Every structure is written in structure tokens, then in C-alpha cells.
Amino acid sequence: MRETTTARRHELNLYRRYFDLVAAGRKSIEVRVQYPHLADMAAGDTIRFRIKGTDETCDVRVLRVTAYDDFGALLDGEGPATVNPTASREEQLANIRGIYPPEKEALGALAIEIELLE
Template identity: 40%
Template sequence: MRRPYFDLIATGAKTIEVRVGYAKICKVAVGDSLRFTSSDGSLFTRITAVKEYKSFDEMLDAEDNTGIGEAGMTRDQLLAACRDIYPPEKEALGVFALHLAPLPE
């Protein structure tokens, strides 16, 4: 996971992880635990909600954008960040907003 987003989850500032509809993501459910890793660390979270959307635009219209990215990011900046990570053919798989709560390690 990219470091800035990992750090935001670790501090509790990022409570929504955005993913696209890869086979593994389509199988996640409320109550599942997720382990995120970055170059020098890992953290554990529990999924508290899973919401599926047709596009990043639809997701950003429906979700609390303050839980998705860095503090102060505008909707346009969040959209650009999502599309920087996932090109259009990946977005076409569907967009998932995974709501997270921290778990003790």
C-alpha cells in the first residue's frame, strides 16, 4: 500500500479504503479483517461496511470524502488520486468503499 494512505489508516484519519472489483475484493464482507502492509510496517483493520458503486464519481457523491484521503483534499483531488491508482478499465470492474475500524495487532 502506498505510504501516505497506510499512515492515514494507521492514525485513524482514513476510515474508507477504495478498491476496485477484483475477485478477492468482491468476496470481502462486513466483519472480515484486513491486513495492510507498507515497506516497513503492517496494520490490522476490520471491515464495518462494504459499499459498491459503478464509478469513482458515484462513490464520491455518496461517501464522506473526509474519510477517503488526506485532510483538505477536494473531491476533484480525490477523484484524480483514485484514477491515478486505477485506470478506466479497472474502474469498470466496479468501485468498492471498504469502511474500516482499527484492530489491535
């Protein structure tokens, strides 16, 4: 019997404030735009997060990937504390929209449930 799917490894950049939350095990949902290069991301994959311009990395396992129409729906569906336990829903929405302009948000939002790998 042959496996039909193979776990993939993704490399993604993270801002310091979010990287620190992931590395501490406090952030369980990573938010991304539904870019084509993320379309094949699935449970069982791994992600190596890197702070851009540094050698600092953190590895996580993908537990689940859920698509939403926009960032507001994602925060409502997942709960703001899973995305960033240090900021309110309104602060997070402003921060996410500061990273991704409206034309990117229009592609849709991904909630990537993650767990820190030891």
C-alpha cells in the same frame, strides 16, 4: 447450530500516504476496484494493510462493503473526508484514477468501511 460465514483475513498493499491516515485512525473508507478476489469481503473480516516492500503493517476490521458504479459515485456517496481528510474531492478523484486506469474503474468501485484494530 453451525455458522454459515467465517470472517476472513485479507492482505492488501497501501501507499504510504494512505497507510499513515489508516494507522492514525483518520481514514475510515478504503477504496478498491471490484476485483474478483475481493468479491467475498464482508463485515467482520480483517485486513492487514502493508506498505509494499516493507514490514510495516496495520490491521483493521471491515465494518461494511458497498459497491458503486465508479469512483465519482463512491466519493459522492461516502463523502470525500472519509476517504482522505487531507484532499478535496477533485484531488482524490485524480489520485484514485491515477492508481486505477479507466478499464479497472469500469469493473466498479468498492467502499470498504474500516476501523483500526488496537
